[in-house]
Every structure is written in structure tokens, then in C-alpha cells.
Amino acid sequence: MVMKKKTIFMFLAPALILFGLFILYPVVRTVIMSFFNVNTITSPTNEWSFVGMQNYIDLFSNPTFRISMVNIIKIWAITGFFTLGIALVFAAILSTKIFGRKFFTSIIYLPEVISVIAIGYAWLLYVFNSQFGLINSFFSVIGLESLSNIEWTSPDMLLISMIIAAVFGAIGQYTLMYLSAMTRIPEDFYNVARIEGQNSIYQFFKITLPLIKDVIRTTAVLFTTSTIGFFAFARVFSHISTITPMLFTYNQIFGTEINPETNVGMGAASGVMMSLVGIFFFILSNYIIKKSDYEY
């Protein structure tokens, strides 16, 4: 199809102008900023001084940043394992001829539409509460005193508690992705297995899993890139044991109530590092997600 250059530009202009002003330009400026010493966010350019890679060196030798790196790796591994695992189980269940499939699907997806801050506080203030919390009262009702005495909001438990809440908040999205992949598998595959007398566990591991391998890879990449931005739960659970690189960066740029000191250049360097990790996984996903090995 052909269209006049002027018309094409007219169609594209609003999107490109907003994209350029509010995304492209700020990102480029932040990258430049990461090589300068910038003390506060309102420092004009003539107060910046070039420091080369110093911000990056400072960043990796900063003890809080190191803690946040260890935390995010733990969050990535544990949340990823449970979120994707539970989502697979839910999707496998929902792809059977179960009653109320639509109803259960909508319940599982429900947390996705609720504000992350609201979900975080619902868990922190209610579910994990040591006096009237859901978990502790459930275990004390069924008589498991040792489990009902767990202090979920104590410093040693806080990271685990946050991970549980994060898994709860993320399952729905991945369940739906797996479900849509599973419903595309032809019923014949399962009928053959059924005639051969194979049970549903066997069918899940020998038919379902191999056929949705590519979708699992895609979701793993998607989960990884979204974990880089892990922020809201970390704010709600706010403790040194739950700090993430994104929260660390935010604190470097905008300061905290306890420590209003800022280092915007280092914050920019940290942002650049997170972007590089994100782009790395994005490019990686383009390489590993080739055409499926199976045709169906």
C-alpha cells in the first residue's frame, strides 16, 4: 500500500512526539547523566561534573546496593519458581473439563486487577498479622500451635512473607498465558494417551509440558524483565531485608525520610544497569524463542 509521506507523518506524529519527549529524550539524558557527578535531582547541567565510570564503581561497592542485588536474586528465583509452577498447575486444571471453569479462571486472575499497594497491605496488615492474621488464626483453629506462632512480619521472615504476597499477585497473569497455550493443543493427543491407558500426570509431563515449552520460555523471560522493576511490594514491606535495586535507585535519587542525602549520578548508573539487564534478556528471548519444534 502507498500513502503520501505527509499523511504517514500526520498519523504518526502525536505518538512519536509524546514518545520522544517523555521517553526517548529522558532515557538518553539519564544515560549521559550516569557519567557525571550530580548531587540533587534539580541540579542544572552546568553543575554536573564529568566523572567517567566512577558512578558505576561507587554503585557496585555500595553495601546497600549489594544487599539489594542478593535480595533480587532470591526474589527472582523463589518467586519465579512458585509463580510459574503454581500457574502451570492452575492452567493444567483449568484446561480440563471442569465445572465452573470460567468462574475459577476469573477468581485466579482477580489479583491482577487490584492495586499492588492494596494487595501488599492486605497481606502485611491482615494475612500476616501476628494477633488477628488469617494464617495464624487458621493454624491455631486447626490446632497447629507451632505454625500459628510464626511471626511473619519479623525481620527474618519479612522477605519470605513478601515473596508469598508477590507470588499471589503474579499467578493470574501467567496462569492465563499457559491456559491459552494449553487450549491450543489438539484434544486428539490426549485421546491417544487415554486409549493407551496413560494417566493424567503422565499426560501432563509427556504431552502438555513439551508442547508449551516455548510459552514457558517466553514467560520466564517476561517474569525476569518484570522482576527488574520489583518496587511496590518492597516499599510496602519496607525493610533492609526486602530492599530491591529499583527501591535502592529511587532512594538514591529522591532520598528517604531518614537519609535525605542523594546521589543522582549513581542513581542514573543504577538505572542504566537495570536497563541493560532488561535489554539483555529481551535480546536473549529473541534468540532462544525460535519456531516451535512441534507442529500442531
Added chain:
Amino acid sequence: MKNIKARLSRMSFNKNQLKLTPAYIILIAFTVFMAYMLGWILFASFSSTRGIFTGNLFQDGLNLDSYRQIFFNSNGLLTIFNTLIYTVPSSLLLIIICAPAAYVLARFEFKGNKLTQQLMVIALSVPGIMITMPLFFHFSSLGVHDSRLVIILLFTANSIPFDVYFLTAYYKNLSYSYEESAAIDGAGPLRTFWEIMFPMAKPAIITITIFNLIGKWNAYFLPLIFANTPGMRPVGVWLETTITSMITTGNYSGMFAAVVLAASPTIILYFFLANRLLQGVEQNGVKG
């Protein structure tokens, strides 16, 4: 014969349902957990803090003080107003801006087309913090820091990469015959788009608009930085501020009322649109 067949199929049906018992247990357990959690929080918001701690929620009867407090003393109403002011216009603007852009990117060849699409996709994996520093600097030096219009533009711009990407994928799959017959009828490109190709994308536009409405309502990171003054806060940031101030006085009933106020609008919207939304997600695998 027919009878036997029907009975046989019913029998295998029952057997299959029996085998699904563990599946039902898992689903029902999750549903009960969710209902109990949301229901308890709703009841607790109408209870008193004393009732919450003694485990007898309504020992003091129905308590509306928490709602009175968050609506009128804690800017609850203003927050709902703010959130709507940011959410609705930006979701509408996104459609008007992104649909034409996606249309030409998907269906016309021109210099810079590939580059534009690649830039949009790469922007999807760049964290939001990367745009905050320069924008904060410019907004405060221009003195537009407390402007609702700026927030609307920011909310709009922030979703352009995803929405353009999403709608481009949709437009790539439509047949070219529509434009061809429009051209034969002598319709210009503007009329062809707004009267034929824009309505053609209705399913995708509805899906993306539901996502934008819910996503913008729940937006937290950008408003935390750009709309974090008492008069400007949308619900996410407001909820955090309100709870941080109430937690020092231990007003649990008030805190749960704040959670209910922040969470209920999207839950109610979801209640009506769940089928439509889930269909959209299943078909396109978009993120909420």
C-alpha cells in the same frame, strides 16, 4: 441404543469428574482463601479496631467512622477524583494517538518504520526510573510540577510503546481488501482510517482500553514521583501515605477502609468486564 449411548457417556462423565476431585479441592481452596481474605477486610473496615483485635468484628455494631474519616479527613474523595482525572482521559487519548500510529506502522512501508517499531519494543524493557530524573528536573524548572495535565500526558506517553506494539500486531493481521475497496470508492486515507480501519480494530481497542483503565487506576511508580502532594495523589500513593500515617496511631479499621476504597473500583469494574478481559488476555497474552 441411543439410551445406552447416553448412559455410557454420562458414566464416563461421572468417572472423569471423580478423577478431577484433587483439582476441585485446589480451586475451591484458593477461592475460599480469596473470598475470606477480601470479605474479612471488607467487614473489618466496617468494624472497630477493638473488634478487629478481639476477633469479634461487630461487637461495637456497624461502625462507619472509618469511612467518614478516610472520605473527609484523609482526602479519600479527592483521591478518587484525581485518579479518575488521570485515568479516563489518558486511556482515551492513548487510543486516539496509538491506533493511527499502529495502523501506518503495520500496513505501510516507509523509511524509519522498522526503526520506530524496534524503538517501541526496546522501550518496553527499559524500567520507568530511566525517565524520571530528566522529567522531574524539567517539570520543576518549568514550574509545572503540580499540574494534572502534565500527569495525564505522562500517563499517556508511558503506555505508548505497549499500546502501539499491541495494536500494530492486530492491524498486521487484517486483510488489505478493505482499504482497496475504500480506495475504489474514492475515500482518502483519513476517511478510510477513521470510518473503516479504526472501527475494524474494535476488539483490540476495547481490550487495550480495559487494560489501560485498570493499569492507570493502579499506577504507583510514576505518581509516587510526579503526583505526590496531598492535592494530587491518585489511589496507590494515597493508600501508602494514609496507611503510613494511620499505622502510628494503630487505626486498623481505618487502614482496612483505605484498602477497600483503593481496591474496590477495579474489582467492581472487573466484575462486569471479566469475560471480555479474560478473552482478551487469552487471545493476546497481554499483561495487566
